[in-house]
Amino acid sequence: MPAKLVIKKGPAKKAPVKKVAPAPAPEPAPEPAPAPAEAPPAEAPPAEAAPAEAAPVEAAPAEAAPAAEGAPAADAAPPAESAPPAEAAPADAAPAPPPPKEPAPPEADAAAAAAPAAEEVAAPAPAEPEKPADAAAPDAAKGETPAKAAAPTEVPAPPAATEAEATAEAAAPAVEEPSAVTAPEAPADAADAAAAAAQPPAEEPAAPAVPEAPADAAVADAPPAEEPKAPTPPPPEVPTSEPVNVCVEDVNDTSVTIRWRSPEKIGSGLDGYTVEYCKDQTTDWIVANAEPTQANRLVITNLTTGDLLHIHVVSVNPGGRSPPGALAEPVRIREVVDRPKIHLPRVLRTRFVKKVGEKINLVIPFSGKPKPVVSWTKDGQAVDAKSVNIRNSEKDSILFIRQADRAHSGQYEMCVKVDSFEDKATITVQIVELPGPPTSTKLVDSWGFNAALEWTPPQDSGNTEITGYTIQKADKKTGDWFTVLEHYHRLNATVSDLIMGNTYSFRVFSENKVGRSEGAAVTKTAAHIQKTGINYQPMDYKEHDFNEAPKFTTPLSDRAATVGYTTRLLCAVRGSPKPKVEWMKNSMIIGEDPKFRMINHQGICSLEIRKPSSFDGGVYTCRAKNELGEAAVACKLEVKQVINAAVEKK
Structure with missing residues (x-):
């Protein structure tokens, strides 16, 4: 233990030690907060602390024996001078114990504050303040260990002692230099060491009293414990x-396949399904x-x-079997x-429609x-x-239905079955007929040449939907109906282009896919188209x-003809009333000469000369005349x- 040897060389003078004692006293005041960590050990055994520290009194002579070999007086001196520092040492060490609450900064400040104070007050003998720290450290290591073992609540004490030793070792280099000067006075202090050893136990009970107040404050600051709530029972x-x-789904001579749908x-969930079977009559x-x-x-x-088997399926979950x-x-x-x-025919896969009275013959292969x-x-x-x-x-x-009736309409289902296998086909048969007439028809209004009508659907639609309506009108004079x-798809209509002065009646037929209804709904009132009193005055035209x-639109043209070949002269004339046409040859009127043929058709005048001779040439004139x-x-x-040419040569 090198720290102990260094501290034992120092103490030589008592006067400086007494001046040092008041210096550490104010140091615990600024650091009351960390004290609550050591509050429980201080409160529990104040009475036991005296016997615990009494042990160092007996140990002091024991330590003096080995020290006597090198410096016998030095071992006895420290206990006598260490009484005041012993009280200060726990105060310095008290703030340090709570490791979780910033242990390092308070201890370092306390150690740093203690070291300069010792050097200023006891400059000639700086080792004397260290001896109580050393004395306290062995006591904490030797004498206080049994006391803490007896009191189980003083668990944080060992860290405090360890920090005190660390503080003493940090100050040790400063103590080694004056140790040579204080060594001759060691024998003089040996007598005081015995007396000082007996005094600290009487004063030590007051040291633990300082942290009692912080201990109570720590207990008061602790949050109250919450009462545990009862757990919610599961549903x-x-x-x-x-x-x-x-x-x-399938069956053969050794197995059967079962199929089902989910519940x-x-x-409470679904773990799976269990399939069970039993033989018939068991x-x-x-x-x-x-x-x-x-x-599934x-x-x-x-x-x-x-075998004939009965089979059922059960679903399983945490709640049990279904x-x-x-x-x-x-x-x-x-x-x-x-x-x-x-094998359903294609024509039967949709709605099969027949009229009332027709024959139905459906052949369905399988x-x-x-x-x-x-x-x-x-x-069903x-x-x-x-x-x-x-x-x-x-x-x-x-x-087969010999004569279809509307009662035969419905859904027919055919089922073919072999053992547990089956196949089904559904055929929709609809028997339809002509619809009934509209329930009522009325004349809503008439104005000008128009009339407005309304009607209601028929009560009997013929077992099919109504596809439209037919509106007809009849003049009261003639009684003939015209479409x-x-x-027409609406339930109201406007009839236009009626004749003024006539009175009209109207009727409405209903229609479906079979045809037009046999009867019609006729309006109870007639529409009279009144005259407006307009007098028609035609315009005067000249x-x-x-x-x-007469006027010739196409004149005659000069012609050349050949003897023996018939020729024709043509011209065109216009006039009203129809003009009389005459032909002349060389200003002589041509009479009923069979050689000439005269034709006048719709103003086209022609003169045909049959086989003319050389004497028939001349000037021909066509003359037309009427009253004008x-x-x-x-x-x-x-x-x-x-x-x-041959005749001329001869």
């Missing part, structure tokens, strides 16, 4: 409802799956051919060669082995054999006079003779 576990739509109500249920399955399908294997969802009928374990299948069992239902009820005939064969089923609007004197005047055109005709 009760609820089982699920039974699985639904349990049916057979409608899920209670009550021994066998679990098909050892552990609950999460799927299970294959039960290792079955005996020919009610079982069972098959409607037991399953026969055997091989099915061909499953039943209905397949399956062995021979399927065929059944028919209408709107068995088909009435008196009104509907059903004929079944090995390959098809025939639904005004056809395929009559155009179309009479005019006359006009004439002329042309020259030349008739040429053909001369043969």
Whole structure:
């Protein structure tokens, strides 16, 4: 223990030590806050502290013995001078114990404040303040250890002693220099050491009294403990409802496949499903799956051919087992060669519509082995054999109605079944007829040449929807009905273009896909189109006079003809009244000469000369005249003779 050897060399003078004692006294005042950490050990055993520190009194001579070898007087001197510093040492160390609450800064400040104070007051002998720290340190290490062991609440004391030793060791280098000067006075202090050893136990009980007040304050500052709340009990576990739509998906001679749907109500979750079966006329249920399955399908294997099994499915959750969802009928374990299948014709896949009184003959083929069992239902009820005939064969089923009635309308369902397998087909049959007339028709208003009508739908639509209406009108004078609007979809209409002064009645027919209703709803009141009193005065027009004197629009043209070849002269004339046309040759009127043919058609005048000769040439004139005047055109005709060259040579 090198720290102890250094401290024992120092103490030589008593006078400086007495001056040092008042210096540490004010130091504990600024640091009352850390004290509460050591408050519990200080309060518990104040009486036991005296015996605990009394032990160093006996230990002091023991320490003096080894010290006597090097400096016998130095060991005895420190206990006598260390009485006042012993009280100061716990004060310095008291703020340090709470490690979690800033232990380092208070201790460092306390050590730094104690060291300069010792050097200023006892400059000649600085080792004397350190000896009480050393004396307290061995006491804390040796004498106080049994006392703390006896009081279990003084657990934080060891860190305080350790910090005091650290403070003493930090001040040790400053003490080593004056140790040589104080060594000769050590024997003089040996006598005082025995007397000082007995005095500290009487004063020490006052030291723990200082931190009592902070200890109470710490207890008062502690927050009150909250009372624990009772835990909320968990909700009760609820089982699920039974699985639904349990049916057979497949079956053969050794296994059967079951399928189902999830329960409608899920209670406290769903762990899975358990499938159980038993033979017919027994009550021994066998679990098909050892552990609950999460799927909605299970294959039960290792079955005996020919057995008739009852099967049900149970859902499982923390609330327990649900009610079982069972098959409607037991399953026969055997091989099915061909499953039943209905081959529904395309025309029957939609609504099948027929008129009242027509014949219905539906042939629906199917397949399956062995021979399927065929059944028919209408709107969920068995088909009435008196009104509907059903004929079944090995390959098809025939639904026959001799004379359709509206009561035959509905949904017919055909079912073919082989053991537990079945196939279904639904056929919608609709028997329709002509609709009834509208419930009522009334004349709302009439103005000018218009009349407004309204009507209500018919009570009987003919078992089908109304596609439109037909509106007709009739004049009271003639009584003949004429269609005004056809395929009209609204329940009101306006009829226009009525004749002024006439009185009209109106009627409305209803229509559907069959046709127009036989009857009609007629308006109770007639619409009278009144005269407005307008007098019509036609405008005066000057009559155009179309009479005019003859006028040739196309004159005659000069022509050249050949002897023996017929020729024709043409011209055009216009006039009103129709002019009289005359032809002249060389200013001589051509009479009824058969050689000339004169034609006048719609103002086109022509003169045909048949096989003219050289004497027929000349000036031809066409003259037209009427009451208003006359006009004439002329042309020259030349008739040429053909001369043969051989005849001229002769």
